[in-house]
Amino acid sequence: MIKGNFIDNLPKVYGIYTGGFIGFIVLMAIGESMGMTAKAIGICFVGFTIFIYALIGWLSRTAQASNYYVAGRTVPTVFNGMATAADWMSGASFVAMAGGIYFKGYGYMALLVGWTGGYVLVATLLAPYLRKFGCYTVPDFVGTRYGGNTARLMAVIVLTVASFTYVTAQINATGTIAAVALDIPFQYAVYVGLVSILLCSMLGGMRGVTWTQVAQYIVLIIAYLLPVFWISNNIGAGFFPHFMLADEVARIGELEQQFGFVKNSAADLATVPKGLAGITKAHSEVNATPWAFISLALAMMMGTASLPHVMMRFFTTPSVKAARKSVGWSVFFIFLLYSSAPMLATLSKLALIDPNLPTGIIGKSIAEVQAIDWYQNWNQANLMFVSDFNGNGTVELNEFFMGGKAVVLATPEIAGLPYVISGLVAAGGLAAAMSTADGLILAIANAISHDVYYKMVDPKAETAKRLVVARVFLVIIGFAGATIAAMEIQGILGSVIWAFDFAMSGLFWPLVLGVWWKRANKEGAIAGMVLGLVSGFVYLVWVRSGGSGFLGITQLTFGIFGSTVSLVAMVVVSLMTSEPSAATQKMVDDSRIPAGTQVISQK
Amino acid sequence: MAKNAQHWEKTRGLLFVTLAIWAVFSMGIFLFGAEMNEVTGPFGYPLTYWFTCQGSLAIFVILIFWFAGRQEKIDEEFGFSEKGDD
Numbered sequence: 217m218i219k220g221n222f223i224d225n226l227p228k229v230y231g232i233y234t235g236g237f238i239g240f241i242v243l244m245a246i247g248e249s250m251g252m253t254a255k256a257i258g259i260c261f262v263g264f265t266i267f268i269y270a271l272i273g274w275l276s277r278t279a280q281a282s283n284y285y286v287a288g289r290t291v292p293t294v295f296n297g298m299a300t301a302a303d304w305m306s307g308a309s310f311v312a313m314a315g316g317i318y319f320k321g322y323g324y325m326a327l328l329v330g331w332t333g334g335y336v337l338v339a340t341l342l343a344p345y346l347r348k349f350g351c352y353t354v355p356d357f358v359g360t361r362y363g364g365n366t367a368r369l370m371a372v373i374v375l376t377v378a379s380f381t382y383v384t385a386q387i388n389a390t391g392t393i394a395a396v397a398l399d400i401p402f403q404y405a406v407y408v409g410l411v412s413i414l415l416c417s418m419l420g421g422m423r424g425v426t427w428t429q430v431a432q433y434i435v436l437i438i439a440y441l442l443p444v445f446w447i448s449n450n451i452g453a454g455f456f457p458h459f460m461l462a463d464e465v466a467r468i469g470e471l472e473q474q475f476g477f478v479k480n481s482a483a484d485l486a487t488v489p490k491g492l493a494g495i496t497k498a499h500s501e502v503n504a505t506p507w508a509f510i511s512l513a514l515a516m517m518m519g520t521a522s523l524p525h526v527m528m529r530f531f532t533t534p535s536v537k538a539a540r541k542s543v544g545w546s547v548f549f550i551f552l553l554y555s556s557a558p559m560l561a562t563l564s565k566l567a568l569i570d571p572n573l574p575t576g577i578i579g580k581s582i583a584e585v586q587a588i589d590w591y592q593n594w595n596q597a598n599l600m601f602v603s604d605f606n607g608n609g610t611v612e613l614n615e616f617f618m619g620g621k622a623v624v625l626a627t628p629e630i631a632g633l634p635y636v637i638s639g640l641v642a643a644g645g646l647a648a649a650m651s652t653a654d655g656l657i658l659a660i661a662n663a664i665s666h667d668v669y670y671k672m673v674d675p676k677a678e679t680a681k682r683l684v685v686a687r688v689f690l691v692i693i694g695f696a697g698a699t700i701a702a703m704e705i706q707g708i709l710g711s712v713i714w715a716f717d718f719a720m721s722g723l724f725w726p727l728v729l730g731v732w733w734k735r736a737n738k739e740g741a742i743a744g745m746v747l748g749l750v751s752g753f754v755y756l757v758w759v760r761s762g763g764s765g766f767l768g769i770t771q772l773t774f775g776i777f778g779s780t781v782s783l784v785a786m787v788v789v790s791l792m793t794s795e796p797s798a799a800t801q802k803m804v805d806d807s808r809i810p811a812g813t814q815v816i817s818q819k
Numbered sequence: 820m821a822k823n824a825q826h827w828e829k830t831r832g833l834l835f836v837t838l839a840i841w842a843v844f845s846m847g848i849f850l851f852g853a854e855m856n857e858v859t860g861p862f863g864y865p866l867t868y869w870f871t872c873q874g875s876l877a878i879f880v881i882l883i884f885w886f887a888g889r890q891e892k893i894d895e896e897f898g899f900s901e902k903g904d905d
Binding site for chain 1: 837838862870876880883894
């Protein structure tokens with residue numbers, strides 16, 4: 217199946233796969249109507265999809281370095297777009313994003329703008345040039361462009377700090393979903409998740425990850441869009457929600473006016489279970505200052521352009537031209553999900569708070585709400601809570617609390633969709649978390665095996681030995697991530713945003729100036745990476761420990777500070793030291809012209 | 820070398836145009852978020868809300884494809900485009 221003209225057959229192969237997956241959903245729906253239990257359906261969805269990914273991983277096994285590191289540079293633009301979208305959209309995008317919009321409204325939606333706008337920077341400033349360079353990893357570019365092991369090692373360190381912050385959140389999400397679907401304790405579920413992740417990447421490296429990510433994208437996008445459309449139709453909001461929810465958005469505004477945002481006392485809030493929140497912000501009003509919005513969007517955009525696991529996806533295209541186009545496809549596939557998240561948040565909120573809808577709970581009596589089946593289920597799962605603070609016996613807007621994940625996980629059930637949809641959503645969340653974790657673990661392990669081991673420790677190593685080392689590191693990094701994930705330190709989204717800030721603090725300017733400023737030299741790049749990362753980290757610690765910060769830069773946007781320090785340090789130090797050698801300058805010139813052979817020749 | 824310099828000048832020009840459009844729709848318009856939200860946008864959504872849900876995102880998709888097409892033209896003009904595959 218994955219031999220010979222596999223690339224030419226891609227549309228057919230994935231067409232059959234998509235059809236098969238839809239068939240499987242139908243089969244599960246039939247099973248449900250014939251009395252299959254919710255638990256059995258959940259296990260089937262999770263088990264079946266993991267089996268398919270593992271099968272693709274096995275079929276993609278390889279013994280060639282170029283296949284292992286850059287999928288043989290044969291991935292067509294559209295498919296690379298899908299793989300990038302899966303690589304990009306994490307468990308947080310899938311499970312937590314709609315919830316963030318539901319609770320925080322406009323201020324949170326800076327993330328939607330930031331996490332798509334960043335790709336304009338990727339397409340224009342970096343991807344085509346790094347592709348022409350012909351590097352295997354991002355530190356490979358830094359090491360070759362600036363020369364010397366110190367620069368290369370610093371890039372590996374920044375990459376590891378940023379990606380590792382990110383990957384623990386993904387393994388955590390994989391574990392959470394596996395724990396629920398398979399009904400096993402979280403501490404074990406994390407390792408089940410890890411083994412599934414390694415099955416995709418270990419044998420085939422980037423090649424295996426590419427083809428599983430395409431498969432995972434198909435699962436996650438079906439799992440996200442199907443419920444949104446179905447819910448919209450079920451509550452009579454319109455058959456194409458994206459174009460038809462204006463009345464619903466306006467209606468939420470009316471209801472907010474009518475109910476008012478009553479502030480709860482601290483004593484009342486103390487009785488609400490940890491992690492749950494009430495609706496305290498207007499749905500569609502501008503509730504953040506321009507700078508708060510713009511600084512968060514900017515930090516996410518520059519972070520996007522600095523995250524190595526995204527950048528390395530564009531090393532797998534056949535040409536420079538294809539690298540540019542596939543960035544466009546990536547954002548298109550991301551757009552499909554991101555533009556649906558606000559619609560889901562709208563539908564979910566309206567279904568819950570509108571007294572005119574049968575599902576609305578505001579204004580109903582507390583006892584009545586507590587007797588609803590789905591309320592009991594999600595209350596038990598610690599994702600929903602009502603309490604009669606004012607003692608009037610009915611649920612008010614300020615007396616209803618929900619967990620962020622509930623928007624994606626519980627809305628299908630609230631809107632009366634069959635359980636098969638909940639199983640599908642679990643499979644989608646798992647696909648999103650697994651595909652991102654795969655990309656991240658591979659990015660770290662490849663940087664260590666290619667840049668540290670092969671380029672610094674043992675440049676004469678045989679291909680076979682290099683690939684063994686690469687796989688050993690893959691397993692070590694995976695287990696380290698899972699072990700930390702099992703400790704549950706940060707919430708899913710907090711650590712994801714930090715990863716962007718770390719990456720932009722250390723890598724944004726060394727990468728961009730490496731292409732666009734010939735005068736940038738080794739000393740400057742090292743100063744930029746070291747001072748950027750350190751200053752960003754110090755700022756984060758300062759703000760976290762009660763520091764006031766300045767210019768409105770928060771713990772979510774500390775990368776703006778770090779990257780500014782990095783830029784200044786890099787320019788000043790570069791100008792104070794001698795200009796790069798003629799050979800390096802020629803390398804930069806070559807990277808600016810798409811035609812011809814790539815700058816680095818790889819073995 | 821003159822040819823390379825000209826090619827790079829045009830490439831840089833395209834970069835500035837693309838980044839200017841990007842800056843407007845990722846940051847510029849949100850300076851006036853509160854004012855803009857009073858206006859009704861496409862499909863009847865409040866305008867700022869629509870930009871954060873769909874507008875800016877869709878513009879980025881179109882912008883990148885447009886940029887890729889323009890850059891290909893520039894490369895072709897100077898004979899720097901790659902042969903074959905896509």
